[in-house]
Amino acid sequence: MPRITNLVKKLQARGLKVEYVKGWSTRGSSSFTPKGVTCHWTAGPRGTEGRPSLNVVTHGRPGLPGPLCNVYLDRRGVAVVVAAGRANHGGRGVWKSGSGNSDFFGIEAEAADGNDWTEAQREAYPKLCAGLLDAIDESNASWVCGHSEYALPKGRKIDINGYPMSSMRAQVQAIINGQKPAKPKPKPKPSRPEAKPAALVQSKKNPPNGSTTFPKDFEDLAINKKPDALTIGALQILLHATGRRDNQRWDGKLAGRTVADTMRMLRAQGYYKVTPFTAKGVRKGTPLKVDRKAGFWFYVELQRFLADALGKRGKKFYRGKIDGIFKDMSWESFELWINTQNGR
Incomplete structure (x- = not known):
């Protein structure tokens, strides 16, 4: 399968506000046969209002060339399409029968960690996953995984802890089935102040x-x-x-x-x-x-x-x-x- 160039249309059809980075339709390797979606966070600055990680996920960093995702989700819930081709996001791992970046779309959401999600991101993320599955005619939300679930050896990655993937998959499946997805239960507040x-x-x-x-x-x-x-x-x-x-x-x-x-x-x-x-x-x-x-x-x-x-x-x-x-x-x-x- 070549680059997936229907992403903007499919994401808009799921009710998302969609933007794109110039050159998205030819960015990323054309050796790309996605079966599912891997969910990440950027580990960027906490509580930022801008898009501090967009340049990195588009162009890469020393030792890891871009693109580092297919879609970037900003803190306002806007889906920014970065690449139609294979992105370097997953590393070594496996989910179901898929393994490697050729088998999975990558989403990077702007967040410092699992305690840094906005309500707009929580509402948009499952819609974004559903839209990406639409792009490859996949209707089974079990093909959506968190990076921590995919990565090997187990424990190598911690994203996207803080957004339970069982809830994510249930939301995605409800959207695909034409139902209104249930909102995930909020994470309990810690009983003592967190470390800086x-x-x-x-x-x-x-x-x-x-x-x-x-x-x-x-x-x-x-x-x-x-x-x-x-x-x-x-x-x-x-x-x-x-x-x-x-x-x-x-x-x-x-x-x-x-x-x-x-x-x-x-x-x-x-x-x-x-x-x-x-x-x-x-x-x-x-x-x-x-x-x-x-x-x-x-x-x-x-x-x-x-x-x-x-x-x-x-x-x-x-x-x-x-x-x-x-x-x-x-x-x-x-x-x-x-x-x-x-x-x-």
């Missing part, structure tokens, strides 16, 4: 400090080709969020427990199980141990993982260079990969 948003995100102003409490997310890393505290801190946040918790301190150090958690992450992805070739006096196929030591084979397997995880870019980085020497190029690829794993 800055404390929930790793940044230059909030770097790793040895705490046993891990941030929920991290700002994009600067690509500086070295294992500084922010780079390893982001890795620790990701490992902790995905249930690998041998390491209990957010300290930004690639030491024993963090190394062990990384080895387990690699194993879960099909790496760091046996040696992939003969080297250092060790035969190909020798079982690898989770031993907390960041040695030659640890870095070989990390390079192999990054070469695959970054797709074509990874292949360019590592063509003939899986050598276990983790220096500038390898750290650059690691930082690029880490930046694809946050919720921002």
